[in-house]
Amino acid sequence: MNVLGIESSCDETAASVITDGKILSDVISSQINVHKVYGGVVPELASRKHILNIGTVIKTALKEAELSLDEIHAVASTSGPGLLGSLVVGLQAAKSIALVKRLPFYAVNHLKGHILAARIKDNNESNIPEFPYMALLASGGHTGIYHVKDIDNIKCLGQTRDDAAGEAYDKVSKLLGLGYPGGPIIDKMASIPGDSIKFPQAFRQKRSYEFSFSGVKTAVAQYISKQNSINNEQAHAIAKGFQQSVVDILVRKVVLAAREKQVKNVVLAGGVAANSALRKHALEICIENDLLLFAPPKNRCTDNASMIAFAGYLALQKSMTSPLDTAPRSNWPL
Ligand SMILES: Nc1ncnc2c1ncn2[C@@H]1O[C@H](COP(=O)(O)OP(=O)(O)O)[C@@H](O)[C@H]1O
Numbered sequence: 001m002n003v004l005g006i007e008s009s010c011d012e013t014a015a016s017v018i019t020d021g022k023i024l025s026d027v028i029s030s031q032i033n034v035h036k037v038y039g040g041v042v043p044e045l046a047s048r049k050h051i052l053n054i055g056t057v058i059k060t061a062l063k064e065a066e067l068s069l070d071e072i073h074a075v076a077s078t079s080g081p082g083l084l085g086s087l088v089v090g091l092q093a094a095k096s097i098a099l100v101k102r103l104p105f106y107a108v109n110h111l112k113g114h115i116l117a118a119r120i121k122d123n124n125e126s127n128i129p130e131f132p133y134m135a136l137l138a139s140g141g142h143t144g145i146y147h148v149k150d151i152d153n154i155k156c157l158g159q160t161r162d163d164a165a166g167e168a169y170d171k172v173s174k175l176l177g178l179g180y181p182g183g184p185i186i187d188k189m190a191s192i193p194g195d196s197i198k199f200p201q202a203f204r205q206k207r208s209y210e211f212s213f214s215g216v217k218t219a220v221a222q223y224i225s226k227q228n229s230i231n232n233e234q235a236h237a238i239a240k241g242f243q244q245s246v247v248d249i250l251v252r253k254v255v256l257a258a259r260e261k262q263v264k265n266v267v268l269a270g271g272v273a274a275n276s277a278l279r280k281h282a283l284e285i286c287i288e289n290d291l292l293l294f295a296p297p298k299n300r301c302t303d304n305a306s307m308i309a310f311a312g313y314l315a316l317q318k319s320m321t322s323p324l325d326t327a328p329r330s331n332w333p334l
């Protein structure tokens, strides 16, 4: 089954073709250059850019897959959560193709796309997590722990009460006068050996799966405001300390959840799962606790359309489809 997947929930216009769960093409047109001057995504600009790019991105995905639209058997698209003006562009394109070509259509929850991405097989040797697994989903818009028993049996055990982990990365980067998105920049800075400044962690002792990242961001802001200026060495120490605080609490909570629910497999998902320190620390702690860690390749942690095509494919295999009057949903909890 050839599935065309489309993603436009935030600032990436993406399309992918997969065949029987294997990726044939995975095209992403990033809008980072449009938004970086503002230090974050500007919704109106994002939706305008999606409108300009969506046609070319879909055509390129088909071309790279060496398939024509007539060879596509089903269409899947993100329909939420995300920015409404962005979502509507990809969703409308997907529904139009499905309508004109009389194809089955499936509306994918973006969070589910991230959570199932670790199950995409890249080649025959690919090691994928079996159900059930415990997923840490950490991105720019969401941070939570999910108990995943099947594609349609996913339970959120807890999430952030305020900022998402990726949002905190982006804000700290902005405070330090660095670029957008902040995650990869701070990841790189923090990997350079040197001192680190200790920053607080919320809910560390609490046996819950909730997070809060606004406190650590404020602590960084207060630290910076107390200095006359920040030199390079101090910026590195701040980046390192901030990252240690975030990575430690993320790993701590997902491992706690896996142990308490007696789940052997742990999955990292979402843009922050591309973080090298998170991947390293999670692996160490999982080994210590006799757990198995799975994470998609870094480029499949951040927003992409292959995870949307894949989630659609899994649903369509179970004969699940969505009506063509499906509307975008800015808020769509799992
Ligand atoms: N290497 C990294 N380390 C930490 N955070 C990262 C890294 N790469 C990306 N991020 C963060 O991931 C977030 C984007 O996540 P993504 O899933 O692509 O988007 P969305 O939040 O729209 O679903 C951004 O906040 C970005 O800073």
Ligand SMILES: [Mg+2]
Pocket: 110, 114, 139, 140, 270, 271, 302, 303
């Ligand atoms: Mg995402």
